[in-house]
Amino acid sequence: MTPKILITRRLPEKAFELLKPHCEIDYYDRETAIPRRELLKRVAGKEGLLCLLTEKVDPELLSRAPGLKAVSTVSVGFDHVDLGACSERGIVVTHTPGVLTETTADFAWALLLSCARRVVEGDRFLRAGRYKAWGLTMLLGSDVHGKTLGIVGFGRIGRAVARRAKGFGMNILYYDHRRLDAVAERESGASFASFPDLLRRSDFVTLHAALEAGGAHLIGEKELSIMKPGSFLINTARGPLVDEKALVRALQSGRLGGAGLDVYEKEPRLAPGLSKLPNAVLAPHIASASVETRTKMAALAAEGLLDVLVYHRRPAHVANPQPPAPIPS
Ligand code: GLV
Numbered sequence: 001m002t003p004k005i006l007i008t009r010r011l012p013e014k015a016f017e018l019l020k021p022h023c024e025i026d027y028y029d030r031e032t033a034i035p036r037r038e039l040l041k042r043v044a045g046k047e048g049l050l051c052l053l054t055e056k057v058d059p060e061l062l063s064r065a066p067g068l069k070a071v072s073t074v075s076v077g078f079d080h081v082d083l084g085a086c087s088e089r090g091i092v093v094t095h096t097p098g099v100l101t102e103t104t105a106d107f108a109w110a111l112l113l114s115c116a117r118r119v120v121e122g123d124r125f126l127r128a129g130r131y132k133a134w135g136l137t138m139l140l141g142s143d144v145h146g147k148t149l150g151i152v153g154f155g156r157i158g159r160a161v162a163r164r165a166k167g168f169g170m171n172i173l174y175y176d177h178r179r180l181d182a183v184a185e186r187e188s189g190a191s192f193a194s195f196p197d198l199l200r201r202s203d204f205v206t207l208h209a210a211l212e213a214g215g216a217h218l219i220g221e222k223e224l225s226i227m228k229p230g231s232f233l234i235n236t237a238r239g240p241l242v243d244e245k246a247l248v249r250a251l252q253s254g255r256l257g258g259a260g261l262d263v264y265e266k267e268p269r270l271a272p273g274l275s276k277l278p279n280a281v282l283a284p285h286i287a288s289a290s291v292e293t294r295t296k297m298a299a300l301a302a303e304g305l306l307d308v309l310v311y312h313r314r315p316a317h318v319a320n321p322q323p324p325a326p327i328p329s
Contacts (some may be wrong), residue, residue, distance in 0.1 A: 003069075003309040005048035008034045015298035022310045023048065040064050048305045050074070055069045057081040062089055070308035074301040076100055076288075077238060078319045079211040081306035086320060093319040094304030097156065099296040100288040101285075105160035108206050108236045111260025115232050116204070117141040121278055142203070142230070142257060145169050150202030152191065152218070153209030153237065154180065161206055162190045173198045176209075199223055204232045211238035221246040230257040236287040239264040244271035251277050262287045263326050 005023045007016075019025060023127055026042055028034045033054040034042075043049060043065040051057065053075040062085055071081060072094045081094060086093050114120055118141045125131060125139065145168045151158045154176040165172050172190040175198045180188065199205060205227060207217065219233065220243040227233070233256060235242055244265040250256040251274075258279040264270055266286065274280060288297065300317070307315040 001190065003047040004045060005050060005305065005309070006042050006046045007037075007050045008039060009074075011050075011051050011298045011302070012295040014295055015302040018299060018302040018306065019050075022306055043068070044144040048072070048309050050301055050305055053077060055080065055081045057086070057093075059085045062091070064088065065229075070094065070305050072301045072308075072315075073319075074297050076104075077210060079238060081319065083320055092308045092315065094301065094308070094315040095317050095319050096297040096300045096304075097317055099300055100293050101156040101160050103290045103293040104157050104236055104287040105164060107156075107262065107283075107289075108161050108208070108234055108260075109164050111234050111236065111262065111281055112204055112206065112232065113144060115234070115258040115260040115279070116144050120281050142232070144204070147171070147203035148173060148201055150175070150193070150198040150205040152176075152195070152198065152207050154188070154190070155208065155210075157206035157236075158206075159188055159190075161208065162188050165189075173202060194293040199227045201228070202231060203228060204234065206234040207235055207237040207241055209241060211240055216240040217243045219243065219247070221249075224256065224299060227256065229255060232256065232258045232260065234260045236262040239267050244274065247271070248273045248277070251279055305316060 002022070002024045004026070005019065006026045006088055008028050010029050026046065040061060043061060045067065046065050047067050048070045050072050051069060053073060057071055057080060068091050070084060070092045073081060074096060076095055076097045077094045078093060081092060081093050119137045121300060122139050148171040149165045151161055151172065151174040154174040158174060162172050162174065166189050173193040174190040175195045179192050185192065193201065207297060209215065218241045224246055233247065242265065247259060248271050251259055260281045262283045262285055275282065288294065304315040304317065306314050
């Protein structure tokens with residue numbers, strides 16, 4: 001029997017083409033997020049759900065689709081999916097790690113450099129007609145080369161950020177709940193530091209940790225208060241890792257030199273005051289948004305769904321801690 005699936009957003013053609021011959025597709029073929037009510041209605045009767053991080057996959061949704069066998073999210077993060085609830089119902093959850101590593105690391109660097117060297121401020125200054133003559137003290141930023149970079153979360157993306165930091169001659173620190181072995185650590189060019197030590201010593205702190213249960217506000221008032229005065233915070237991971245109101249206060253007071261953010265605590269809303277701050281560079285969650293990478297992510301998500309529903313084999317990237325076994329046929 002041809003499996004019935006719901007796709008919640010317009011996909012790159014290549015990914016859609018992968019699914020078309022094998023599935024009966026209910027396609028929300030739009031660039032905007034599917035309204036929750038419509039999602040709940042259309043998921044009924046489906047065996048597969050191909051979704052984005054904007055769709056909360058929770059017990060309410062699962063109760064509408066008792067025949068659901070696979071949820072495939074076009075994202076590396078899966079904090080929008082209730083894994084426990086999926087596992088209980090034997091639903092395999094797949095995601096898209098690996099293919100976005102380098103693109104996301106590039107973007108963390110784009111934010112870091114933009115903040116440190118005031119690129120966005122400079123652009124606004126020029127467009128506003130305020131550039132009248134070259135000035136010795138105009139828009140002074142902070143050097144990047146030779147400074148200390150603190151990487152919080154040293155998985156694939158954190159390590160890709162470290163590789164780039166070597167080219168800038170930086171002193172690289174990392175913190176992760178799992179320390180690398182000595183060989184891997186040497187190869188990475190980074191030294192392990194405790195979390196508080198990393199915060200105290202880094203000129204730039206960049207977050208690459210997943211949002212796990214209880215992981216909200218990894219960076220709160222206390223952590224911000226021990227960061228080096230004038231240092232910068234970069235977040236391309238997940239918004240709730242940072243207490244955004246406390247961050248606004250630290251940026252307003254000048255305690256922090258700046259922040260480069262791609263993700264927000266209550267995305268897509270911003271904490272009051274954040275959008276007014278000249279020392280914040282704000283991007284709309286686009287760290288993995290290159291044509292090449294988004295195409296690969298969508299194709300990988302499509303393959304994950306097909307693996308479960310059509311080929312009855314374990315997908316390459318299963319998010320469930322103890323994947324429901326066997327893969328349903
Ligand atoms: C984006 O944030 C992702 O998780 O892929």
